[in-house]
Amino acid sequence: MIPAQFDYAAPATLDEALSLLAERPDDAKILAGGHSLIPAMKLRLAQPALLIDIGRVKDLSYIREEGGQIRIGAMTTHYQLESSERLREICPLLPECAASIGDVQVRNKGTIGGSLAHADPAADWPAAIISLRAELVAVSSRGERVIAADDFFVDMLTTALRPDEVLREIRINAPGGRTGQAYMKVHHPASGFAVVGVAVSLTLGADGKCSAAGVGITGVATKAYRAAQVEGALVGSTPDEQTTASAASHAADGVDANGDIYASADYRRHLAVVYARRAIAEAVAKIK
Amino acid sequence: MKIEGTHELRAPRERVWQALVDPSVLQRCIPGCERLERTGEDSYAATLRTGVGAIKGVFQGSVRLEDMSVPTHYRIVVDGKGQPGFLKGAGDLDLEERDGGTVVRYAGDVQVGGTLASVGQRMIQGAAKMMAAQFFTALEAEAQVEQGDPPPRHGFFRTALRAISGLLRQIFKRH
Numbered sequence: 001m002i003p004a005q006f007d008y009a010a011p012a013t014l015d016e017a018l019s020l021l022a023e024r025p026d027d028a029k030i031l032a033g034g035h036s037l038i039p040a041m042k043l044r045l046a047q048p049a050l051l052i053d054i055g056r057v058k059d060l061s062y063i064r065e066e067g068g069q070i071r072i073g074a075m076t077t078h079y080q081l082e083s084s085e086r087l088r089e090i091c092p093l094l095p096e097c098a099a100s101i102g103d104v105q106v107r108n109k110g111t112i113g114g115s116l117a118h119a120d121p122a123a124d125w126p127a128a129i130i131s132l133r134a135e136l137v138a139v140s141s142r143g144e145r146v147i148a149a150d151d152f153f154v155d156m157l158t159t160a161l162r163p164d165e166v167l168r169e170i171r172i173n174a175p176g177g178r179t180g181q182a183y184m185k186v187h188h189p190a191s192g193f194a195v196v197g198v199a200v201s202l203t204l205g206a207d208g209k210c211s212a213a214g215v216g217i218t219g220v221a222t223k224a225y226r227a228a229q230v231e232g233a234l235v236g237s238t239p240d241e242q243t244t245a246s247a248a249s250h251a252a253d254g255v256d257a258n259g260d261i262y263a264s265a266d267y268r269r270h271l272a273v274v275y276a277r278r279a280i281a282e283a284v285a286k287i288k
Numbered sequence: 289m290k291i292e293g294t295h296e297l298r299a300p301r302e303r304v305w306q307a308l309v310d311p312s313v314l315q316r317c318i319p320g321c322e323r324l325e326r327t328g329e330d331s332y333a334a335t336l337r338t339g340v341g342a343i344k345g346v347f348q349g350s351v352r353l354e355d356m357s358v359p360t361h362y363r364i365v366v367d368g369k370g371q372p373g374f375l376k377g378a379g380d381l382d383l384e385e386r387d388g389g390t391v392v393r394y395a396g397d398v399q400v401g402g403t404l405a406s407v408g409q410r411m412i413q414g415a416a417k418m419m420a421a422q423f424f425t426a427l428e429a430e431a432q433v434e435q436g437d438p439p440p441r442h443g444f445f446r447t448a449l450r451a452i453s454g455l456l457r458q459i460f461k462r463h
């Protein structure tokens with residue numbers, strides 16, 4: 001339970017952090033809330049030679065509105081997102097998703113940026129971020145680029161971030177009109193991680209038909225994914241009970257599901273369908 | 289734990305088979321394989337520095353190929369251990385010709401123990417799939433090289449590009 005030797009740096013600016021990372025992209029790791037990285041280091045499943053703590057870098061922890069977008073700093077904690085009154089008004093999926101993560105200690109320290117960069121196959125944020133079609137801003141000493149949520153998650157614990165890049169900000173287009181959102185999850189009884197988690201953001205047009213739908217699913221496969229067929233079945237239809245059920249039945253279509261001692265692959269696929277149906281129904285019910 | 293999967297390689301079966309029994313090719317294709325030394329007929333000693341994302345470890349072990357039936361089948365038996373845990377298992381590989389390409393089917397049973405298994409249980413199957421995909425992507429590139437030409441390079445970006453184009457192919461085939 002004691003990690004291997006490592007060096008520690010706590011730069012005051014992002015530029016400093018980026019140049020440290022650029023010097024040693026292969027054996028340095030960014031330290032955010034430490035709630036995924038430190039446990040792995042204690043078990044010696046991860047042995048970075050240098051930790052670059054970005055906890056003291058100013059201006060990485062914020063929730064702002066800018067140009068019709070919600071902008072969230074990577075170091076914003078789960079708890080800050082959970083307790084934001086403004087987000088509850090304009091994008092309630094974010095606080096709802098945050099509140100479902102682990103326990104209060106984890107939410108107090110863990111960050112949205114850390115969760116996304118770690119890309120645990122059972123993490124909650126990836127589902128929400130995909131359903132909201134967020135953009136992720138990555139920076140390195142070479143410059144900045146914007147990555148679409150769909151391109152960000154590459155595989156288990158693997159993202160599109162390059163070894164010298166830091167995730168700086170998450171951008172979400174504030175949902176407009178008659179939008180309803182929901183996050184529904186089966187908690188693993190020990191860790192709280194998602195056995196299956198489904199995030200839904202659904203907008204109705206003036207005619208009562210669904211004009212836009214976002215459905216992100218985590219926990220089922222090696223990475224969170226967009227349930228494109230569910231979205232396709234929703235858009236243009238009136239999301240009543242029957243349409244919802246038939247749309248949700250596609251939640252795990254073509255997905256290579258994972259199994260473990262707790263939940264088999266088939267069980268996970270089954271849960272994905274059931275929870276997609278419930279999450280869509282709840283999102284619809286929330287539309288005023 | 290059972291692991292199984294199917295990969296379609298755009299290379300003739302003969303070439304895929306040759307690649308699958310060539311230790312130098314295998315060393316280049318197995319993710320993180322630093323050493324693959326012959327210790328006897330169809331037996332090898334291996335060192336793997338491998339992992340997924342931030343989780344990494346070094347494993348030492350042995351690999352044996354059995355029940356060879358050129359060019360359609362062999363059984364692979366592995367036994368390894370490292371700081372993060374141990375791994376023991378066996379699996380069957382079957383090669384089938386399809387439209388000038390090769391379908392490789394693998395099915396095996398692996399036991400994983402130690403720290404890795406106690407805390408990483410829920411990720412082992414995913415990690416296995418991910419490494420199998422990397423392996424077969426690299427193997428395909430090896431099998432496509434004409435005999436006598438230099439081997440392909442498997443840098444991170446090349447492998448990622450190949451994996452993406454493979455994925456696109458699968459997606460478009462599904463519809």
Ligand SMILES: Cc1cc2nc3c(=O)[nH]c(=O)nc-3n(C[C@H](O)[C@H](O)[C@H](O)COP(=O)(O)OP(=O)(O)OC[C@H]3O[C@@H](n4cnc5c(N)ncnc54)[C@H](O)[C@@H]3O)c2cc1C
Nearest residue numbers: 030032033034035036037102110111114123124167192193
């Ligand atoms: C008991 C327990 C229960 C939990 N339950 C849940 C749960 O129910 N749902 C859930 O989703 N999560 C859960 N978690 C995980 C938790 O949410 C973590 O906080 C989160 O996964 C990682 O965030 P972090 O800020 O702690 O990152 P860290 O652990 O500091 O870092 C994680 C990884 O991301 C990298 N990284 C961090 N920030 C950046 C950045 N800005 N740019 C680039 N790379 C970066 C690090 O280098 C490291 O590799 C749980 C954790 C624990 C310990």
